[in-house]
Amino acid sequence: MASRADYLSKYLSKDDTKKPKKKSKKTTSSKENAAPILIEGLDPEDEFEPTNVNLGPATKAKKGFKRIDNGELVMNDKLDHVAAPEDEKPTTIYRDQSGKIVDLQAKRAEIKARQESEAEREKIETDRVNTGELDRVRREKESKELAKATRFDYSKDSSEYAQHISRKDRFEDPMFGRLSTTLPLQPERILDTGRPIYDKGPHPENRFKIKAGHFWDGIDRGNGFEERLVRARDLTYVKKVTDRGAKESYTEYDFE
Helix, strand or coil: CHHHHHHHHHHHCCCCCCCCCCCCCCCCCHHHHCCCCCCCCCCHHHHHCCCCCCCCCCCCCCCCEECCCCCCEECHHHCCCCCCCCCCCCCCCEECCCCCEECHHHHHHHHHHHHHHHHHHHHHHHHHHHCCHHHHHHHHHHHHHHHHHCCCCCCCCCHHHHHHHHHCCCCCCCCCCCCCCCCCCCCCCECCCCCEECCCCCCCCCCCCCCCECCCCCCCCCCCHHHHHHHHHHHHHHHHHHHHHHHCCHHHCCCC
16 A cells, blocks of 8 residues: 555645746847858859850769679670661561561552552543443544554555555546546445444434434434534534634734
8 A cells, every 4th residue: 555655646746846948049040140242243144144064074883793603793895885787787577467478568569559450440441431332433443543554564465555556546547537436425324333323314413413223213203402402502613713713813914
């Protein structure tokens, strides 16, 4: 019990005397004591101009490392290597899904050739669809005649040359007035396409200059639109020619 009473007596018997508090020392601010430093010959505008700072060459310690296998110290100078030029760099190898090496230049050339051939084929097909049968036959005929005209490989033994010479009219021939080599005009019965046409009378006039077929009975069942349209176009063309001639001045020509 005595020990317990001693323990409680510490808290029951308090000392009322208060310890004085320590006063903190007042520190003078550096702003109050700081005196302005004036440097003679300093222009305040120079503070805003860019300045060049020379840091000197960058120094880096080249420490090596010790190999694990033999303990030899390898310096970084041995590791410095020069980058290989573009010619010596290895080329990138491309492969397809099966693993075969693909040459990109050859592949690009192949794709370009395929696209060009496809475009040419589409152009020919479009021209074939948009060109009529008669126009196509006439175009082939003109191309053949042009090919013949550009050649000079004829001979006297050629049947075509002999036929051309025999049909040529000669005014100095005494029999020219009695014997004519020109054939009389025959009515056209077949088109260049090989199809027969109507040959028993005049053909109906139309803007496309399409002749009537062989089985036409000769009766024009139109309402006259094609005939009026063709006549209007002819009048427009004649008016254009006459207006152009009327605007011409005879003073432009020298009659002397």
